Amino acid sequence: MIRKMLSFPLAEGVLDELSKPQVLAIGQFDGLHPGHASVIQTAVNLSREQGIQAAVLTFHPHPKEVIRKGDYQGYLTPLKEKEAILEEMDIDVMYVLEFNESLSNLSPEQFVNQFLIKLDVQTAVVGFDFRFGHKGAGDENTLRELGAPSMNVVTVPPLKLNGDKISSSFIRKALHEGDIDEVTRMLGRPYSFTGIVMDGEKRGHTIGFPTANVEPSGNYVVPLKGVYAVWVTHDNRRLPGVMNIGVKPTFHDNRTKPSFEVHLLDYSGDLYGEELKVELIHFLRTEQKFSSIDALIAQIKQDSETASQLLSGESQN
Numbered sequence: 081m082i083r084k085m086l087s088f089p090l091a092e093g094v095l096d097e098l099s100k101p102q103v104l105a106i107g108q109f110d111g112l113h114p115g116h117a118s119v120i121q122t123a124v125n126l127s128r129e130q131g132i133q134a135a136v137l138t139f140h141p142h143p144k145e146v147i148r149k150g151d152y153q154g155y156l157t158p159l160k161e162k163e164a165i166l167e168e169m170d171i172d173v174m175y176v177l178e179f180n181e182s183l184s185n186l187s188p189e190q191f192v193n194q195f196l197i198k199l200d201v202q203t204a205v206v207g208f209d210f211r212f213g214h215k216g217a218g219d220e221n222t223l224r225e226l227g228a229p230s231m232n233v234v235t236v237p238p239l240k241l242n243g244d245k246i247s248s249s250f251i252r253k254a255l256h257e258g259d260i261d262e263v264t265r266m267l268g269r270p271y272s273f274t275g276i277v278m279d280g281e282k283r284g285h286t287i288g289f290p291t292a293n294v295e296p297s298g299n300y301v302v303p304l305k306g307v308y309a310v311w312v313t314h315d316n317r318r319l320p321g322v323m324n325i326g327v328k329p330t331f332h333d334n335r336t337k338p339s340f341e342v343h344l345l346d347y348s349g350d351l352y353g354e355e356l357k358v359e360l361i362h363f364l365r366t367e368q369k370f371s372s373i374d375a376l377i378a379q380i381k382q383d384s385e386t387a388s389q390l391l392s393g394e395s396q397n
């Protein structure tokens with residue numbers, strides 16, 4: 081898969097080399113859940129039938145991050161993660177269009193004429209609730225009218241799971257509530273984040289539970305503060321662990337930035353500077369302020385046993 085970063089206003093001639101008959105799936109696709117996958121798969125299938133390339137257009141940063149309407153909550157799949165998932169989906173080209181002021185001011189007509197038609201998009205594939213152009217003025221019908229006669233538009237209906245529409249906002253809400261079973265069900269895979277192990281406060285070793293302090297490599301949605309059973313991938317190995325997401329109220333009164341502390345069960349070694357992928361499998365409890373360190377240690381021991389039991393029954397892959 082080739083990745084192209086593009087920004088409006090586009091430099092002279094930049095679309096000439098990209099212009100070729102293609103089927104293009106367009107969307108934010110944050111989370112790349114099965115609903116998004118069905119839009120993208122529809123584009124891939126059509127492109128194979130027509131013998132032309134399959135492309136995906138996504139926007140970065142998330143419009144809500146730029147406009148800051150107050151309800152921006154981070155990404156389920158920051159750009160790097162999105163790219164890694166698309167890489168597995170038989171896509172030929174991924175366009176990442178910078179969501180900047182210039183793009184946000186484009187009218188639906190300008191977006192279609194100055195971008196999609198110039199790329200030689202034969203078929204655009206969008207989800208049922210697709211909106212585009214300044215203030216979201218355009219929808220699937222606008223796209224169809226403006227694209228005719230050279231560009232077809234295919235709209236993909238919402239994918240449902242036991243009657244519930246799969247949606248990124250539903251998944252974000254479930255993460256905020258610590259409802260990991262629902263998150264996994266809706267995403268079709270465990271929610272995960274990737275990050276680098278940084279120095280912490282060096283207390284973990286002294287209490288018998290060293291915890292790798294993972295600094296997420298992106299603006300991820302932060303799940304409910306509390307303790308989770310997790311699978312951790314390090315160096316292509318998948319290891320069971322227990323993680324606390326929180327502000328450590330036992331030791332700090334006024335922290336606001338949560339830390340992600342992972343204790344790997346049955347592991348010893350040096351992880352500083354290493355990249356870890358952490359998959360959230362079960363929510364165990366909310367974070368608490370303990371009245372003594374011994375009480376905290378006893379609880380962490382209990383959490384580790386619970387995580388070990390829950391994960392031992394599950395496949396490592």
Ligand SMILES: Cc1cc2nc3c(=O)[nH]c(=O)nc-3n(C[C@H](O)[C@H](O)[C@H](O)COP(=O)(O)O)c2cc1C
Nearest residue numbers: 280281282283284291324328329330343367368383
């Ligand atoms: C499984 C687990 C559960 C934890 N639960 C809590 C908690 O409920 N309250 C709290 O203040 N800290 C909790 N912690 C965080 C510990 O306080 C933290 O790991 C310890 O202070 C070591 O921090 P350090 O690695 O930065 O030195 C938990 C840690 C783990 C691994």
Ligand SMILES: Nc1ncnc2c1ncn2[C@@H]1O[C@H](COP(=O)(O)OP(=O)(O)O)[C@@H](O)[C@H]1O
Nearest residue numbers: 280281282284285290291292344347350351352
């Ligand atoms: N089982 C383990 N789980 C997590 N980290 C471990 C483990 N064994 C050793 N380590 C190492 O110990 C470090 C955590 O120790 P800790 O005393 O909590 O220090 P810090 O406060 O810097 O996180 C990890 O970053 C890692 O390098």
